[in-house]
Amino acid sequence: MTTIYKTLLSGGLLLGFGLAQPCFAGANTPRIDQRQENQDRRIEQGLESGSLTHREANRLEHQQMRIEHQEAAAKADGIVTKTERARLTHQQNKANRNIARKKHNLRQP
Numbered sequence: 001m002t003t004i005y006k007t008l009l010s011g012g013l014l015l016g017f018g019l020a021q022p023c024f025a026g027a028n029t030p031r032i033d034q035r036q037e038n039q040d041r042r043i044e045q046g047l048e049s050g051s052l053t054h055r056e057a058n059r060l061e062h063q064q065m066r067i068e069h070q071e072a073a074a075k076a077d078g079i080v081t082k083t084e085r086a087r088l089t090h091q092q093n094k095a096n097r098n099i100a101r102k103k104h105n106l107r108q109p
Helices: 002-027 031-048 054-075 082-103
Strands: none
Touching: 031 054, 031 082, 054 082
8 A cells, every 4th residue: 555655656746846847947048148158258368368457357247247146036936037038138238248348448468
């Protein structure tokens, strides 16, 4: 009798986890994550090449951290809504412009 109970319980748990999986599918943000990595890499490259000062790089990295915190807040409930994605994309667009502007401000390395 206990073997049947254990089998039913484990089957129910597996089914429960299987049904819970789609709930977290909406929290994936691969494009946003990839863009964050690319922007971080651009900041590091700018610092290494001398096109960014340490102060400029720190400010740009701080902006990236704010975006990461906003992304974490958006993911906190398990679903990143269309509005939240749009807000994150907008923030990344601003960061992208800031990186480009700072890297090409005619500073001599």
